[in-house]
Amino acid sequence: MSLAKEETSGQSRILLRAEDVWKSYDEGAIAVLRGVNLEAAEGETVALCGPSGCGKSTLLHLFGALDAPDSGRVTVNGVEVNRRRNLLRLLRHEVGIVFQLHNLIPDLTLQENCLIPTVAAGIDHHTALARLHQLAERTGLANRLGHRIQKLSGGERQRTALCRALMNKPKILLADEPTGSLDERSGGAVFELLLDLVATEGVTLLMATHDRSLARQCDRQLEMHDGRLHEPASA
């Protein structure tokens, strides 16, 4: 089954593409992805819904080059990610990742955490700082830059993780249950911010979530069951 973006104009560029992707663990004993096909166009927001263990995170990891498929092709911005030499460029410039847990380094400040991707990519400090201030203003973290992570609330931590993911101006944002560790109110605020940033930055969003109300705010919702993708019946 191919769940491709319906191209209303011939100019929509496909940034994420999975073609007949299979992935299993424990030497094939646990099949997680079974012939997944997916396309997401530039600037599109796509929500992946489904129960725990259905393969949402695994698919995100494949697009983020954190894992490799057993078979099939995964391409990001036209480049196959299975090839090792593409991985660094992908992680530094093409893709930003936000996890359910913020995954920030606790002993560093908010500013230092956000600057890590720029250090990895060799972006000069002044340019990086300017970008950080811009993002911090928009995420309401401008007055928290010098604070250590332990001093931040859950929502602030997740907003910091969002800033970090967008620091190098990626074309794609992969979000794995970005509000999953937050209460409803904080989660809603973070998601609103995420959508706002994605829209203004022109980023393609692929988000795994349990929360259907959040998923409905995306351009497309896809259901994942038993390692396969489906269009939701109600969509």
Next chain:
Amino acid sequence: MIFLKLIVTNLLRHRIRSFISIAGIAFSVAAMLTVVTILQGAIGMFSGILSSDSEIIVFERNVSDLFFSNVPAAAVNEIAGWPMVSHADPVLFGIVSSADHPIITCFGVTAADARIRKATWIAGDKRAFAQHPDDVVLGERAAEFLSAKLDDHVPIGHGVFHVIGIVKTANGFEDGGVFMPLDSAQNFFHKQGTSSVITIKLRSKDDAASFKSRVKAAFPNLVGLEDAEFTRSYSQFKILKATAWAVGGCGLLLGGLGVANTMIMSVFTRIREIAILRVCGFSNTQIAAMIFGESAVVSMLGAASGLLAGTCLLCVLKLVPALHGYVDVTIQPVVMLIVILLALLTGIAGALYPAIYAMCIRAVEALRFE
């Protein structure tokens, strides 16, 4: 800056562990510095004995130790008569023991020897030297540990000797030694008609090469070496130097294991954090650089502390009367450089496995790691 901050933060996160590693390297460096400096000082002292008012030393070819060298008196007489030679002084080395001191170095010398002529006589008159066969002159420290004064009779080895003078020298071996008339020493050590070495003062240093050639031609069983050549080639010195570096090296190896342990623990306890860095685009090289950076900081702090501690220790040792003249606090720059390089190499070697381990961390698995 963030990269450096990551390095410093990681070290500060486990302060005690980092401190123990730094201390391990510091102790190793201090031990190496102290042992090498003391032994080099001792070698310098021994060389100093031989080069006292002389440029060349003649001794028996292929002996492992100068105490076993036998140079016939005929050779001394002939060499002393060569026109290029200003003076040739035979010296016989011997080791004796007294009641409380297992090793006392004896120098059998003539009255014309520079050691007698140039020493500072604290007691006695140098003109009295070698007038009687049982007369001895004691170095200042030897007089101290033998509790001997001028005109005392002291038991040394199997004999009793009359102290006719006490001299002060800057050389630890000489200061702790006993000077005997050459003939007496030859009888005492059953080496009649021989000396251990001849120390040679040339009229011109330019004659050194021709002098050595002439020794080789006239006395095939003897060899003449300039002081620097002797210090470089004397097997005992080589053994001492090798021992010093080996002892210090073992210390550094232990320090290196400490660094390895710290770095391994450091990597194991932040697998998730390394995975985050990977997700943020850190390459293998950047991950390894961070680990090696931490290790280098530990090594360098350890080396600096060790150099400081070693220098202080040497200063303290210099104040110990028993070590007077043996300890030279002057640390040679080359020794310092080698010690720092060895500490750095130790640190890098200690970080090798942790760095490889860190490079092999797969982000997707590590992010599930708790």
